[in-house]
Amino acid sequence: MKKLTFVIGLLFLVSCNKEIRNTKLSGNVFGTTYSVIYHSEKNYSKQFDSLFAVLNHSMSNYQENSIISRLNENELVEVDDHFIKVYEASKKIYEETEGAFDPTIGAVVNAWDFGPKGEIEQLDTLKIDWLMRSVGLKQVTLLDNKIIKSKGTFLDFNAIAKGYGVDVIGEFLESQNINDYLVEIGGEIRVRGMNAEKNHLWKVGIESPNFEGEHMISDVVELKDEAMATSGTYRKFKIDKEGKRYAHIIDPKTGFPSKTSLLSISVIGENCMTADAYATAFKTMGIEKVKAFLKDHPELKVYLIFENDNQEIGTLALNGFPEN
DSSP: OHHHHHHHHHHHHHHTOOOEEEEEEEEEEEEEEHHHHHHHSOOOOHHHHHHHHHHHHHHTTTTTHHHHHHTTOOOOOBBBBBHHHHHHHHHHOOOOOOOOSSBBHHHHHHHHTOSOOOOOOOOOOOHHHHTTTTTTTGEEEEEETEEEEEETBBBOOOHHHHHHHHHHHHHHHTTTTTSSSSEEEEEEEEESSSSTTTOOOEEEEEEEEOOOOOOOOEEEEEEESSSSEEEEEEEEEEETTTOOOEEEEEEEEEEEEEEEEEEEEEEEEEEEEHHHHHHHHHHHOOOHHHHHTTTTTOEEEEEEEEEEEEEOOEEEETTOOOOO
């Protein structure tokens, strides 16, 4: 009897000491890809798919029956909690950046063929001025869970919703008592804890600007309990019939593609939603305005990749952005 007890106890000890490996899940979502690595053997792919479906129903401009699509068709619909969180964060960042981040630029984005509708039109200053009349988040109001806006205003949360989706997945994992994870959607990242399987902090790469579509890493940084989002013009652009290249980030103040020397902006923050939005805003602000803005925002760490006057690539790390 003692020998049997000893064997059972030994088996229990071996079972308890079994190494838990990371689970790695990936797939397609929001018109891009996602990858999630977390320290657990449970498979949460079904839960992820359910969360993605809820977010798409709330804020996807590519789904005709989504809440945001119905709003853009001027229906009076009640918005959900996800929509409210993203709207309120957008409003805050819109005010802080003096309109550099503006999700009502959607009608102009469509005209430049970077949104779910439209193609590159014969755009001139008069056409842009007419479209810009409907731009400005100050024209949009949340009242009793309903969005009040002018008929011409087109909402597009593309520059913040992807980061928010990263946060939603991360928060779900934390609700399951998983504290070591990395969530990535289309290059936007949130990490907590460490890569427990490899026993070191999460390492993420910063891509080097390349208009030819090649993926090259210019730097690798370590993150802990942070999120990082990157915005740039080197990967997503359009070419019109005359062969002109247009950046996908439209300046909310001019209605034209952003014209700065910045090629890429990476922002580290506490959550991915705000990092995503600030990365977009900084692209239109330019280097000097970004530097001035960050003096009042020490919580944001920023890494800029730019082209100097000699058409050489330069980098600038601000507010303690980690460098190797």
